[in-house]
Amino acid sequence: MNLTLMGLNKIKEDYLAAQTVLARRIIVCAGTGCIVNGSMKVYEEFVRCIKDSGLNAVVELKKEKEEDGVFVSKSGCQGFCQIGPLVTILPENILYTKVRPDDVQDIVETTLIRGELLNRILYVDPDTKKPCKNQSEIPFYRKQQRFVLANCGVIDPEDLREYVAHGGYVSAAKACLEMTPLEVCKRIGDAGVRGRGGGGFPTGKKWEMALQTESDKKYVICNGDEGDPGAFMDMGVMEGNPHSVVEGLIIAARAIGADEGYVYVRAEYPLAVKRIRKAIQDAYKAGMLGRQIFGSSYNFDLHVMEGAGAFVCGEETAMIASIEGRRGMPSPKPPFPSQRGLWGKPTVINNVETLSNIPLVLAAGLDQYRSLGTHKSPGTKTFAVTGHVANTGLIEMPFGSTLREIVFHVAGGMTSDDGKPMNDGFKAVQIGGPSGGCLTRDHLDLPLDFDSLKQVGAMIGSGGLVVMNKNTCMVSVARFFMRFTQEESCGKCVLCREGTKQMLSLLDDIIEGRATEETLTILEDLAIAVQKGSLCGLGKTAPNPVLSTLRYFRDEYEAHVKHKYCPTGKCKKLTKFWIDENLCRGCTLCVTKCAIGAIIGEKGQPHKINQMLCRKCGTCIEVCKFQAIKGGKS
Amino acid sequence: METLRKFEKVCEIVDQNDRSAARLIPILQAVQSEYRYLPEEILTYIATSLGISPASVFGVATFYSLFTMKPKGKYIIRICDGTACHVKGSMNLYEALRNKLTLKEGADSTPDMLFTLETVNCLGACGLAPAMVINDEVFGQLTPERVDSIIDDILDKEEKNEFDTHGA
Amino acid sequence: MSEERYVTIDNKTILIEEEGNLLELVRKANIELPTFCYHSELSVYGSCRLCMVEIEGLGLVPACSTPPAMGMKVRTNTEEIRKMRKIIVELLLANHNQDCPTCQKGSTCQLQALARRLGVSKVRFKKQNRELPLDDSSPSLVRDPNKCVLCGDCVRICSEVQSVGAIDFAYRGAHTVVIPSFGKELDKVECINCGQCARVCPTGALMPKSEIEEVWKAIYDPNKVVVGQVAPAVRVALGEMFGLEPGVTTTGQIAAALKAIGFDKIFDTSFSADLTVIEESNEFINRIQKNENIPQFTSCCPAWVKFVEQYYPEFVNHLSTCRSPQQMFGALAKEILANDLGIGPEDVVVVSIMPCTAKKFEAKRPEFNHNGMRDVDNVLTTQELGRMIEEAGINFRELEPESFHLPFGFKTGAGVIFGNSGGVSEAALRYITEKITGEKRDSYEFTTVRGDNGMREATLTVGSKDFSLAVVNGLGNARNLLERIKSGDVHYDFVEVMACPGGCVGGAGQPVYSNPSIRHKRTKGIYENDRMLELHKSQDNPYVTELYSSYLGDIGGEKAHHLLHTSYKTRKRISDEDMTFSSGDDQGFEVNVCFGTGCFLKGSQKLLRDILEYIRSNGLHSSVKVGASFCFETCDRGPVVKIGDKIIEHCTLDKAREAIEGMATSTLKEVQRNA
The missing domain is CATH 3.40.50.11540 (NADH-ubiquinone oxidoreductase 51kDa subunit)
Structure with a gap:
């Protein structure tokens, strides 16, 4: 079949014509995140409830025009998965969040029939505490520049006509x-x-x-x-x-x-x-x-x-x-x-x-196109923001945006490990995943583009952004990524295959207290050799997390190596465990659970940990019902 | 008859892919979805029909992590250990599941071959970390308790099936 | 006229000629860059990262995969490069089995040499890998994965040059290994024992299997007469192990050394090669006359023979039935020599000195074993003989040359050139031309079949007839040729195949070499040998004539057939890979459809489907067990189906149906009888 420009136009016009006679359109997000949260049930519920309330539910836009139809459609990911399932109602442009199947009947009655807002499922701006009617009011979206993603979350990805119509x-x-x-x-x-x-x-x-x-x-x-x-x-x-x-x-x-x-x-x-x-x-x-x-x-x-x-x-x-x-x-x-x-x-x-x-x-x-982004890196870049921030998800920013804008505006600022706001908690961002490097407080105002990142030993990579708070051990972060590349190394070239394995082992030595000062020298020498000598991009970039953490957080490495001390207390093997006598009730649970018999104590008496024997496995902390066992800097 | 059906399916898969060595990976994917693993003798057969050496088929089958040469359970549970999930405690889920399924050290499958437990690098459900996938179904925002109840549901369903088959 | 192009290497200007990569160019500057994975005969792989050089403006690049460009400024020894090389060697050593003093690879180990050359005095990394089991299942090779540096040279030579692919990479990352399919042992898979993998292996991960101990034992046994036979290619290569130039003939020194070591009799495999020439040429003339099994393929190379047996069952009949010179000699020694010496054949220990690892496999073939006694008891490679000479403390270079024993130590040049690719053809031509025309020729050289190409062809007019010949070395070339013969694109009367590049001179039992120029010198040495000898045509060998008249009788006659000819079999590539469909009950019978290559190509898949359909539609599925097997070893007559105990060749659905019905009735009767 030969499709000409005119034919293309015809598809567009037919589709738009069919759309204009609709009364409403409901877009249920059908990205992986929302589906996991049950958006497909929400979708089905919409179709059912709309039919039940006597409205004309349209699930597929056909050529025959559906006067006053309510078109229930699916879309791709809208990026803010943590508040999903997301439901958009047009033409009012209302965005409902965390929609459960139970909410659907209510939405149909309140919004579709009565034309009112259902406040309880609107997103609430955490700063102003005001409910947000749609994306343009939500800070997460407001600060973004959606160019590539503009149609994601709007159009039905499975309908070619709609793509053409756009x-x-x-x-x-x-x-x-x-x-x-x-x-x-x-x-x-x-x-x-x-x-x-x-x-x-x-x-x-x-x-x-x-x-x-x-x-x-x-x-x-x-x-x-x-x-x-x-x-x-x-x-x-x-x-x-x-x-x-x-x-x-x-x-x-x-x-x-x-x-x-x-x-x-x-x-x-x-x-x-x-x-x-x-x-x-x-x-x-x-x-x-x-x-x-x-x-x-x-x-x-x-x-x-x-x-x-x-x-x-x-x-x-x-x-x-x-x-x-x-x-x-x-x-x-x-x-x-x-x-x-x-x-x-x-x-x-x-x-x-x-x-x-x-x-x-x-x-x-x-x-x-050139009006977006910077001179040398025009356009936008999508990022996946995860880690210790209030809003995680998929975002799009013009090149040249700063980390500060992303972390504090779009992503809503830092959080602690358990998700509570932690305003002064920023420590670092790992950009570019296992191939990238880390950026610190000093880089918060660095305009992010291909060239500026290269200069600071990181890369934009595919655009993963992991935001880390103060309680994150940077040696462990380096180790996490090193384990990843080590497992994913194809094994062809010596430097990547053997080098990543040895780097991982050296990082383990550091984290587990076996390292000497020479370990750092060897690690650095090796990392540079792997970076310069590996066959492919995976190998060449594999040392980046190590090299950049060494560059910006060397003191943390040194603390692990010289003082056998993890500044964040995250490295278990460098932690000393002890029992708070005031809290211990002498239940002997930890005594029985300790696999190597490092805890001694009579029933009813406060117990003690034999530091010579303790392997710092952490089991006792987990089993203690009275939070009497403490771990920390030794 | 089951084996026969499967073998015929393998022949069909090989034919559908034009017996082309270039289609080795799609062929292995299709065969694995049939057998849930890649049996050695089937790989030899595939090598013969594609005109490549069995060693190179073995090389490909062992290179990609989604291929397995060991039989896997009916339910394959893959815990996501991507960055987001890792940060949110995916390894705790992993341990909880090992306990729940009472997997012995070094074993990834339950003895009855109902479950196989693995990790996967990233499911792309980072917004809902920690996440896991059981066969094709993704579960997000998990806690050890939720994982526990998901497994119980499967066990209940299996028990009911068992009962139904026996009843019929 | 094109402009001259050059690069600067360590401040020296080097002209770019034919070199495809910087590494070759650096060699031209007389700088030897370290490398494990670069071989001029193989594809560029780029895995060892040792040949890194610095190019101004480009930084560090691997020389092996960088094409030279005009004006490049190359440095090969910067501080960074030196550091990186050391780290690479350290990384490899950390996981390397370090029993270097006892490793048979000894001084030829490139890893050891490199560690010494780079002054690596300490390995800063810990061992990470666990020990993997040693595979010594093969009669020819020993595979020690703990010494493997994963350079892939073996994998590439096996697939690229030999088109076999018996070993490949498996698993990924730090778990990567080079192993036969499914981790099976080497003797269970399609390895043809050519040993080229061991030749290119930079370390001791793949090595010829040593029989030195057994030979010493025989020598020390006072009741045994130890008889040595020395293959042609050995004499132009052994000297390399003692610092002599490649190609220098040391026949006399070898005889002297063998005597000194304690061999009782020393003969020349070239003698039995003369015999081979006569038998094989007559076989050829016969076949041509009858127009049967043309082209005739040579059969002296056991790797090639196994290759045909497992991949080309339809060509098995084309192989000359002549035993290889090694096996002809073995048979003669056990029968005639034992008789002459007045001892039992069990007390004659035949030891061959061969440039080849496949010869070890050949000697163990069941065809050459009678009641537990082998015609050739042990096969030593050139390398092994060298090691025995070293062990005995013999100053090889200074040895007074001695001569071989008679009668089997006397040869013509025709028997010697067997060591070169093209040599067998040339030796046969020297015979055939005279035999057919009945005239003596003054000249003896047929240079058209000589050369270093993997595939050469020649057409010769003998008398009134034109003969077309093909000379092939490298089994990948042989595979191409066979495919072209099969498709009818080409026709040949006589095809000579040797598995190793260059023929036996390039065999894997020879002193390790990587530069083809070494092989070329050996080839030259062989032809010089021919020229130096008194006789050049096998038919002129008086001792051969004597042997026929006093013992063997007619050429190709009964006695000759018994001692000098053999038969071949088609064989599975991989053992034990049958697929059984478990249907049918205990009283049922089995139907097995062959899915080996031969049968598969002849339509066994459709046949299986038809049989299954037939069984289903006739309600027989409970009494018939259907399976697919991976070879009944009669592939030339495929598709083959085994029904009960009956093997049906050229099977069709009708034939199968008939047999199944027959079986079904008799099984039914039996069931009824039992009931």
């Missing part, structure tokens, strides 16, 4: 019908789009390199193998706006002259896999994929490849090996994939967020 596929059609490949490359290059997957390589330049390589066959690949623990931006895009990724790939294919592509998605994201598959299927049916797309002379086939559980496959050459059916082990560059990639053919690999930006950049024009 202007989708126009850029792809233009790229195929009105622009030359070189023009596409130049436009993206002039806009200054940089790869969001890690290093920030200019996308236009990457495409142009592949375009210039002559070959009978070329490929484009979407890297959706987002594996950083604590990062889920790409998942959000794939679940919430899968067509934007497909469109981005069509444009990329057109730019380099590829006729085949892959979307490589982590199998741990079943919903993203499902929606991407659906999007591709629908795009084929509509004529955006397959033969002579958009009525042009170009063909483009797109496949989905599910990962099988290997973080390293996020590295380009490893991903290619994986698609070819081999062990996902990286190979040396050069040759670069743009010269010799999949099946030895020139291949461009772009990350989900980058691709999702592409249609917008072409549609919005250079000036609008």
Whole structure:
């Protein structure tokens, strides 16, 4: 089927026409987070209650116009999962939070029938204590700049028509019908789009390199193998706006002259896999994929490849090996994939967020895109904010925003370990996951972009932001990430395979009190060797958490090493346990539970811990019903 | 007959993938969803039909963490140990589950092969940390108590099934 | 004219010629960068990170995977590089089994050499890995995963050069190992014993299996006559272990050393190679006349023979039935020599000195074992002989050359060139041309079949007939050739295959080498040997003529057949991988469909499906147990199905149905009888 620009317009008009006659639209968030919180039950409940109250419930927008219908639709992730399930009601634009199935009847009666606000499920601004009617009043959203995510959480990700109605596929059609490949490359290059997957390589330049390589066959690949623990931006895009990724790939294919592509998605994201598959299927049916797309002379086939559980496959050459059916082990560059990639053919690999930006950049024009962000890093960046902050979730900020804005405004400030506000609690942020580094109080006002971060030994990576409070032991943080990369090392090159293992062991020595001053020297020497000498990005960046914590929190390391003391008291093995005689009731529970018999005491008498024997396993603290056992700095 | 059906399914999977060595990973994924693990003799068969060496199939099967060559339980519980979940005590959940399922040291599956317990790096449900997934269903904002009751529910359901099958 | 391109390496200007990477260029500057994973014969892997160099403006890069570019300024010994190399060696040593003094790899271990060269005096890291079991199941090789540095050289040579892939990486990260499929032992999988993996292994993780102790034992046994046979390729390589140039012939020194060690008789495998030439050439002439089993494949290389047996059952009949020279000699020694010496064959201990590890496997093949006695008792590699000479304290270089014993120590040049790829073909041509035309030729060299390419072809007109020949080394090349023969793209009359690059001179039993130029020198040495000898054609060997007339009788006759020929079998690649579908009750019978390569290609999958469908639709599923097996070893006649005890070849659904019905009735009768 040949779909032309006019055909595209027709889809749009039909859909808008069907929409305008609706009385209302209810959007239930169907991102992974909200589904986990039961949003699908909420959805079903809406359909049932609306029908029961005699209203016309519409679950699928058909061509026949549904006069006065109440359209109940699903959306992708809206980012603020911790207050989900989220329900938006249009045209009033009301956002209800933490909606339980029991609330639905009430919403139908109060809002849908009577047109009133249901205050009890509105979000309350913690500062002003005022209820917020919609996103624009909630501080979490108010400070963001949603560009890529603008349609996530609004449109139904499983309905191609709605994506088209929001202007989708126009850029792809233009790229195929009105622009030359070189023009596409130049436009993206002039806009200054940089790869969001890690290093920030200019996308236009990457495409142009592949375009210039002559070959009978070329490929484009979407890297959706987002594996950083604590990062889920790409998942959000794939679940919430899968067509934007497909469109981005069509444009990329057109730019380099590829006729085949892959979307490589982590199998741990079943919903993203499902929606991407659906999007591709629908795009084929509509004529955006397959033969002579958009009525042009170009063909483009797109496949989905599910990962099988290997973080390293996020590295380009490893991903290619994986698609070819081999062990996902990286190979040396050069040759670069743009010269010799999949099946030895020139291949461009772009990350989900980058691709999702592409249609917008072409549609919005250079000036609008460049008006966001900084001169060298234009546009926006999505971040997954987790850790000791009030609001965790998926956010989008212009490049050049500061940590202060993110942590204290969007994320609502610091919290203690148990989630209570802790205004002066900021200690550090780990940016870029296991490949990134940590930023400290000194960097709170640093404008975040690719280049500024590189200068301070961190990287934007894929955009994971873990905020840590004062009670966090930075050596343990380094160890956590080191354990991750060590387990995910593919094992090919010596430095990464053996080096990460030894670094982990050295960190264990430090945390468990076996380290000497030489340990730090060895750790640092090794970390630098691994950083400079490893084969691929995973290995080269694996030492970053260690090196950056060593750089900014060396005193903490030294305390562990020299004084066998963990300043935060988090390292159990460096903690001394003792029994508070005033609190101990002499119940002997700890005596019986201690596996090595390090606690002595008669029934009814305060017990004592034999420090020579104590292995600091912490069991006694857990079993004591009177909080009589204390652990702390020794 | 069950084995027959499964083997025929394997043949079908191999055919559907054009007997192409490049499709090894999708083939293994499909086979694993059929068997819940990758039996050695099936891998040999796959190697033969794709024209690659069994050693390289074994190499691929052992490289990716979602593949397993050991049979797994009916319910595969994967505790998320991504950063957000880790910070919010995912390891406590893990320990609680080990106790609940009375898993012996070194064992990941219950002797009756009903449950297998694993960790996973990130489920992308960080907003709801700590999270876990049982087969395809994700659970968030967990506490040891909640985990306990989720397992009890499954056990109840299983017991009821057992009863139903025997009753019928 | 293209401009001259150059780079600067440690302040020296080096011209870029054909070099594809910096590492080769640095070598040209007479600087040896350390590396474990770079081999010019294999693909670039880039895992050891030892060849890092600094390029101005680019920082540290691995030389092996960096193409040279005009004007690059390269430094190979900066402080940073030196530090990194040391750390890499320390990291490897930390987890390395450190029984270096007792390791057979000895001074050829590159890890040990590198640690010494880099002055690593202390390992700052702790051992992290647990001990893994040693695999000494194979008759040819010993695999010690605790010494493996995971450079992947073995994996690549096995798949890229030999197209076998018996070993591969498994698991991930710090758990990565190189192992045969499913962690099985090496002798349970498709390893062809060529040992090229051991040749490229930088450490002692893969090594030829030593039989030195057994040989010493035989030597010390006063009741045994220890007979040595020395393969052609040994004489041009052994000297390397004693500081001589590669290719220098040391035949006389070898004879002297063997005598000094205590061998009772020293013969030359080149003698039995002469015999092979005569038998194999006549077999060829016969086949050509009958137009049967053409092309004829040579069969002297046991790795190649096993390769055909397990991958190409349809070509097994094309292998020459001639035993290899090693096995011909063994049979002769046990029968004729024992008789001449007036002792029982059990008291003759035949020890071969071979450039090869697969020869160890060959000697243990059941075809060459009679009542527990082997025709060849022990096979020593060139390396092992070198070690025995060292152990005996013999100053090899200074030995007075001695001669081999007669009659089996006398050879022609034709028997010697067997050591080179192309040598067997050339030796056969020297015979065939004279035999067919009936005329003596003055010249003897056929240089068209010589060379270093993995695949060469030649067409020769002998008399009125044109013969096309192919000479192949490396089994990957052989696989390509077989596929092309199968598809009908090419036709040959005679195909010579040797598994190792360059032929036996490049065998894995030879002193370890990594630079192909060493092999080329050995090849040259072999041809020089030929030139130096008095006779060059096997048919001119008077002792061979004498042997036929006094003992063997006719060429290819009964006696010759008994002693000099053998048979082959098709074999499974991997042992014990059957799949049983547990249906059917105790009284049922089994139907097993073969899913081995041969049968699979001939449609066993459809057959299985049809049989299952038939069984289901006829309500037989309770009395029939259906399974898939992975080889009944008669693959050339596939698809093969075993029904009850009956093996049905070229099986069709009709044939199977008939047999199943027959079985079903008889089983039913039995059940009724029992009831």
